[in-house]
Amino acid sequence: MNLKEIVSCIGAETLHGEDLLEKVEVEKAYASDLMSDVLAFAWPGTLLLTGLTNVQIVRTAQMMDIPAVVFVRGKRPQEEAVALAKNIGMPLLVSSMSMYETCGLLYKAGLSPCVIPAREA
Amino acid sequence: MDSRYEVEFKVRGDDFLAAGEASNQIKETLIMLGVPSPISRRASVITYEAEMNLVIHSGGGILRAIITPEKLTIEAKDQGPGIPDLDLAMREGFSTASDKVREMGFGAGMGLPNIKRNSDCLQIDSLIGKGTILTATVFFHQGEGNRG
Numbered sequence A: 001m002n003l004k005e006i007v008s009c010i011g012a013e014t015l016h017g018e019d020l021l022e023k024v025e026v027e028k029a030y031a032s033d034l035m036s037d038v039l040a041f042a043w044p045g046t047l048l049l050t051g052l053t054n055v056q057i058v059r060t061a062q063m064m065d066i067p068a069v070v071f072v073r074g075k076r077p078q079e080e081a082v083a084l085a086k087n088i089g090m091p092l093l094v095s096s097m098s099m100y101e102t103c104g105l106l107y108k109a110g111l112s113p114c115v116i117p118a119r120e121a
Numbered sequence B: 001m002d003s004r005y006e007v008e009f010k011v012r013g014d015d016f017l018a019a020g021e022a023s024n025q026i027k028e029t030l031i032m033l034g035v036p037s038p039i040s041r042r043a044s045v046i047t048y049e050a051e052m053n054l055v056i057h058s059g060g061g062i063l064r065a066i067i068t069p070e071k072l073t074i075e076a077k078d079q080g081p082g083i084p085d086l087d088l089a090m091r092e093g094f095s096t097a098s099d100k101v102r103e104m105g106f107g108a109g110m111g112l113p114n115i116k117r118n119s120d121c122l123q124i125d126s127l128i129g130k131g132t133i134l135t136a137t138v139f140f141h142q143g144e145g146n147r148g
Helices: A003-010 A035-041 A055-063 A079-088 A099-108 B021-032 B037-057 B099-103 B111-118
Strands: A013-016 A028-031 A047-050 A068-071 A092-094 B005-012 B060-067 B071-078 B121-127 B131-139
Touching: A003 A068, A003 A092, A003 A099, A013 A079, A028 A099, A035 A055, A035 B037, A035 B111, A047 A055, A047 A099, A055 A068, A055 A079, A055 B021, A055 B037, A079 A092, B005 B021, B005 B037, B021 B037, B021 B060, B037 B060, B037 B071, B037 B111, B037 B131, B111 B121, B111 B131
Parallel strands: A028 A047, A047 A068, A068 A092
Antiparallel strands: A013 A092, B005 B060, B060 B071, B071 B131, B121 B131
16 A cells, blocks of 8 residues: 555545655554554554654654654644654654544555564463 | 774763664664665664663663674663663563653663564673663574574
8 A cells, every 4th residue: 555545545634745655655554652662563664653743753663664654643743753754754644533543444444464473471 | 894894872861852863873874784674673673772771761871883794783881870680671561761751652661672682692781870781783694693
Protein backbone atom coordinates (compact mmCIF):
# COMPACT_ATOMS: atom_id res chain seq x y z
CA MET A 1 0.00 0.00 0.00
CA ASN A 2 1.35 3.43 -0.72
CA LEU A 3 0.85 6.38 1.61
CA LYS A 4 -1.71 7.98 -0.68
CA GLU A 5 -3.93 4.92 -0.25
CA ILE A 6 -3.32 5.07 3.50
CA VAL A 7 -4.31 8.73 3.63
CA SER A 8 -7.50 7.90 1.78
CA CYS A 9 -8.21 4.81 3.95
CA ILE A 10 -8.06 6.66 7.29
CA GLY A 11 -8.94 10.15 6.07
CA ALA A 12 -5.60 11.45 7.28
CA GLU A 13 -4.22 14.93 6.95
CA THR A 14 -0.76 15.18 5.40
CA LEU A 15 1.43 17.43 7.51
CA HIS A 16 4.55 16.89 5.48
CA GLY A 17 5.57 14.88 2.42
CA GLU A 18 2.61 15.34 0.06
CA ASP A 19 4.96 14.76 -2.88
CA LEU A 20 6.15 11.44 -1.39
CA LEU A 21 2.76 9.85 -0.78
CA GLU A 22 2.67 7.83 -3.98
CA LYS A 23 6.33 6.87 -3.78
CA VAL A 24 6.42 5.44 -0.25
CA GLU A 25 5.12 1.88 0.01
CA VAL A 26 4.49 0.06 3.29
CA GLU A 27 3.38 -3.52 3.90
CA LYS A 28 3.22 -3.51 7.68
CA ALA A 29 2.21 -1.23 10.51
CA TYR A 30 3.22 -1.01 14.16
CA ALA A 31 1.32 1.05 16.70
CA SER A 32 2.78 2.06 20.06
CA ASP A 33 3.31 4.90 22.47
CA LEU A 34 6.46 3.22 23.78
CA MET A 35 9.48 4.01 21.68
CA SER A 36 11.61 1.23 23.15
CA ASP A 37 8.90 -1.21 22.05
CA VAL A 38 9.17 0.23 18.56
CA LEU A 39 12.92 -0.36 18.72
CA ALA A 40 12.31 -3.90 19.93
CA PHE A 41 9.46 -5.05 17.72
CA ALA A 42 8.90 -2.88 14.64
CA TRP A 43 10.17 -4.28 11.35
CA PRO A 44 12.11 -2.09 8.95
CA GLY A 45 9.90 -0.43 6.36
CA THR A 46 6.92 -0.46 8.72
CA LEU A 47 4.44 2.38 9.08
CA LEU A 48 4.50 3.74 12.65
CA LEU A 49 1.31 4.85 14.40
CA THR A 50 1.61 6.72 17.68
CA GLY A 51 -0.09 9.16 20.01
CA LEU A 52 3.19 10.74 21.10
CA THR A 53 4.27 13.96 19.47
CA ASN A 54 7.88 14.71 20.46
CA VAL A 55 10.96 14.79 18.29
CA GLN A 56 12.10 11.37 19.49
CA ILE A 57 9.25 9.74 17.54
CA VAL A 58 10.78 10.90 14.27
CA ARG A 59 14.27 10.03 15.54
CA THR A 60 13.14 6.51 16.50
CA ALA A 61 11.50 6.05 13.08
CA GLN A 62 14.69 7.20 11.41
CA MET A 63 16.78 4.72 13.42
CA MET A 64 14.49 1.83 12.46
CA ASP A 65 14.23 2.73 8.75
CA ILE A 66 10.54 3.47 9.27
CA PRO A 67 9.48 5.55 6.26
CA ALA A 68 6.51 7.49 7.68
CA VAL A 69 4.59 8.24 10.90
CA VAL A 70 0.84 8.56 11.54
CA PHE A 71 -0.11 10.59 14.63
CA VAL A 72 -3.45 9.37 15.98
CA ARG A 73 -6.20 10.98 18.11
CA GLY A 74 -5.76 14.17 16.10
CA LYS A 75 -2.50 14.88 17.90
CA ARG A 76 -0.09 17.13 16.09
CA PRO A 77 3.65 16.59 16.32
CA GLN A 78 5.75 19.22 18.02
CA GLU A 79 7.55 21.79 15.90
CA GLU A 80 10.95 20.10 16.38
CA ALA A 81 9.52 16.76 15.21
CA VAL A 82 8.14 18.34 12.03
CA ALA A 83 11.44 20.15 11.43
CA LEU A 84 13.41 16.90 11.72
CA ALA A 85 10.95 15.06 9.45
CA LYS A 86 11.30 17.79 6.83
CA ASN A 87 15.05 17.61 7.13
CA ILE A 88 15.18 13.87 6.49
CA GLY A 89 12.27 13.71 4.04
CA MET A 90 9.88 11.68 6.19
CA PRO A 91 6.13 12.07 5.53
CA LEU A 92 3.98 12.81 8.58
CA LEU A 93 0.24 12.10 8.68
CA VAL A 94 -2.42 12.93 11.27
CA SER A 95 -5.48 10.76 11.87
CA SER A 96 -8.33 12.28 13.86
CA MET A 97 -9.45 8.80 14.92
CA SER A 98 -8.34 6.75 17.91
CA MET A 99 -5.38 4.40 17.71
CA TYR A 100 -7.78 1.44 17.70
CA GLU A 101 -9.97 2.73 14.91
CA THR A 102 -7.03 3.89 12.76
CA CYS A 103 -5.32 0.51 13.15
CA GLY A 104 -8.58 -1.35 12.50
CA LEU A 105 -9.14 0.38 9.19
CA LEU A 106 -5.57 -0.19 8.06
CA TYR A 107 -5.68 -3.85 9.10
CA LYS A 108 -8.92 -4.31 7.19
CA ALA A 109 -7.33 -2.65 4.16
CA GLY A 110 -4.56 -5.25 4.17
CA LEU A 111 -1.66 -3.79 6.17
CA SER A 112 0.03 -6.65 8.04
CA PRO A 113 1.19 -6.55 11.65
CA CYS A 114 4.82 -6.92 12.72
CA VAL A 115 5.01 -10.45 14.08
CA ILE A 116 6.39 -10.48 17.62
CA PRO A 117 8.79 -13.38 18.14
CA ALA A 118 8.07 -15.87 20.92
CA ARG A 119 9.47 -14.55 24.20
CA GLU A 120 11.10 -16.24 27.12
CA ALA A 121 8.91 -16.31 30.23
CA MET B 1 36.98 -0.23 4.30
CA ASP B 2 40.12 0.96 6.08
CA SER B 3 41.32 -1.35 8.79
CA ARG B 4 39.95 0.79 11.61
CA TYR B 5 37.48 3.64 11.72
CA GLU B 6 36.48 5.42 14.90
CA VAL B 7 33.91 8.09 15.64
CA GLU B 8 33.22 9.66 19.01
CA PHE B 9 30.46 11.95 20.24
CA LYS B 10 29.83 13.83 23.43
CA VAL B 11 26.24 13.30 24.56
CA ARG B 12 24.67 15.90 26.84
CA GLY B 13 22.55 14.86 29.80
CA ASP B 14 18.84 15.80 29.75
CA ASP B 15 19.11 17.25 26.23
CA PHE B 16 16.11 15.45 24.74
CA LEU B 17 16.07 17.62 21.65
CA ALA B 18 19.53 16.54 20.53
CA ALA B 19 19.17 12.96 21.79
CA GLY B 20 19.68 10.61 18.87
CA GLU B 21 21.91 12.90 16.83
CA ALA B 22 25.06 10.97 17.70
CA SER B 23 23.36 7.65 16.88
CA ASN B 24 22.19 9.02 13.57
CA GLN B 25 25.69 10.14 12.69
CA ILE B 26 27.04 6.70 13.59
CA LYS B 27 24.34 5.13 11.41
CA GLU B 28 25.29 7.38 8.51
CA THR B 29 28.94 6.46 8.98
CA LEU B 30 28.06 2.75 8.83
CA ILE B 31 26.01 3.26 5.67
CA MET B 32 28.84 5.28 4.14
CA LEU B 33 31.25 2.42 4.89
CA GLY B 34 28.90 -0.02 3.14
CA VAL B 35 27.75 -1.94 6.22
CA PRO B 36 24.60 -3.92 5.24
CA SER B 37 21.29 -2.54 6.55
CA PRO B 38 20.36 -5.45 8.87
CA ILE B 39 23.66 -4.83 10.69
CA SER B 40 23.37 -1.03 10.66
CA ARG B 41 19.83 -1.31 12.05
CA ARG B 42 20.99 -3.53 14.91
CA ALA B 43 23.77 -1.04 15.52
CA SER B 44 21.26 1.80 15.48
CA VAL B 45 19.13 0.21 18.20
CA ILE B 46 22.22 -0.31 20.36
CA THR B 47 23.59 3.21 19.88
CA TYR B 48 20.21 4.92 20.22
CA GLU B 49 19.24 3.07 23.41
CA ALA B 50 22.72 3.65 24.83
CA GLU B 51 22.55 7.33 23.88
CA MET B 52 19.11 7.67 25.49
CA ASN B 53 20.52 6.06 28.64
CA LEU B 54 23.29 8.67 28.71
CA VAL B 55 20.72 11.44 28.27
CA ILE B 56 18.21 10.05 30.77
CA HIS B 57 20.26 8.47 33.54
CA SER B 58 23.88 9.55 33.45
CA GLY B 59 24.04 13.31 33.00
CA GLY B 60 25.60 12.68 29.60
CA GLY B 61 28.71 10.85 28.49
CA ILE B 62 30.70 9.69 25.51
CA LEU B 63 29.36 7.49 22.73
CA ARG B 64 32.00 5.87 20.55
CA ALA B 65 31.83 3.52 17.58
CA ILE B 66 34.87 1.56 16.43
CA ILE B 67 34.53 -0.16 13.09
CA THR B 68 36.97 -2.76 11.75
CA PRO B 69 36.46 -5.17 8.82
CA GLU B 70 35.33 -7.84 11.30
CA LYS B 71 33.18 -6.02 13.80
CA LEU B 72 31.57 -2.92 15.16
CA THR B 73 32.18 -2.00 18.78
CA ILE B 74 29.95 0.54 20.47
CA GLU B 75 31.08 2.06 23.74
CA ALA B 76 28.97 4.26 25.98
CA LYS B 77 30.92 5.73 28.87
CA ASP B 78 29.58 7.96 31.61
CA GLN B 79 30.40 9.29 35.05
CA GLY B 80 26.83 8.94 36.25
CA PRO B 81 25.40 7.27 39.35
CA GLY B 82 26.11 3.69 38.21
CA ILE B 83 23.72 0.73 38.09
CA PRO B 84 23.08 -0.71 41.57
CA ASP B 85 21.62 -4.05 40.41
CA LEU B 86 22.62 -5.03 36.88
CA ASP B 87 20.51 -8.22 36.80
CA LEU B 88 17.46 -6.16 37.65
CA ALA B 89 18.33 -3.50 35.07
CA MET B 90 18.58 -6.19 32.38
CA ARG B 91 15.01 -7.36 33.06
CA GLU B 92 12.35 -6.23 30.62
CA GLY B 93 10.00 -3.77 32.27
CA PHE B 94 12.34 -2.60 35.01
CA SER B 95 13.07 1.12 34.84
CA THR B 96 14.08 3.95 37.13
CA ALA B 97 13.20 6.65 34.58
CA SER B 98 11.22 9.71 35.61
CA ASP B 99 7.61 10.44 34.62
CA LYS B 100 8.87 13.10 32.21
CA VAL B 101 10.95 10.52 30.38
CA ARG B 102 8.05 8.05 30.32
CA GLU B 103 5.78 10.68 28.83
CA MET B 104 8.23 10.88 25.93
CA GLY B 105 7.81 7.18 25.24
CA PHE B 106 10.97 5.97 26.96
CA GLY B 107 11.62 4.42 30.34
CA ALA B 108 9.61 1.29 29.60
CA GLY B 109 12.44 -0.90 30.85
CA MET B 110 13.37 -2.15 27.39
CA GLY B 111 16.60 -0.26 26.82
CA LEU B 112 19.25 -2.67 28.09
CA PRO B 113 17.30 -5.77 26.96
CA ASN B 114 17.08 -4.19 23.49
CA ILE B 115 20.81 -3.55 23.51
CA LYS B 116 21.49 -7.14 24.57
CA ARG B 117 19.16 -8.57 21.93
CA ASN B 118 20.97 -6.72 19.15
CA SER B 119 24.52 -7.36 20.36
CA ASP B 120 26.70 -10.39 19.74
CA CYS B 121 28.64 -9.56 22.91
CA LEU B 122 27.68 -7.15 25.66
CA GLN B 123 29.72 -6.09 28.65
CA ILE B 124 28.60 -3.61 31.28
CA ASP B 125 30.97 -2.41 33.97
CA SER B 126 29.34 -0.18 36.53
CA LEU B 127 30.52 1.31 39.79
CA ILE B 128 28.15 3.11 42.12
CA GLY B 129 28.96 6.81 42.22
CA LYS B 130 31.68 6.42 39.57
CA GLY B 131 29.92 5.60 36.35
CA THR B 132 29.21 2.96 33.75
CA ILE B 133 31.00 1.63 30.67
CA LEU B 134 28.83 -0.31 28.25
CA THR B 135 30.60 -2.15 25.45
CA ALA B 136 28.51 -3.83 22.78
CA THR B 137 29.93 -5.75 19.82
CA VAL B 138 28.28 -6.67 16.54
CA PHE B 139 30.16 -9.02 14.21
CA PHE B 140 29.76 -8.47 10.50
CA HIS B 141 29.90 -12.17 9.73
CA GLN B 142 27.75 -14.76 11.44
CA GLY B 143 29.31 -17.34 13.68
CA GLU B 144 31.84 -15.05 15.32
CA GLY B 145 29.79 -14.31 18.39
CA ASN B 146 26.92 -15.57 20.48
CA ARG B 147 24.01 -13.28 19.86
CA GLY B 148 21.26 -13.38 22.41
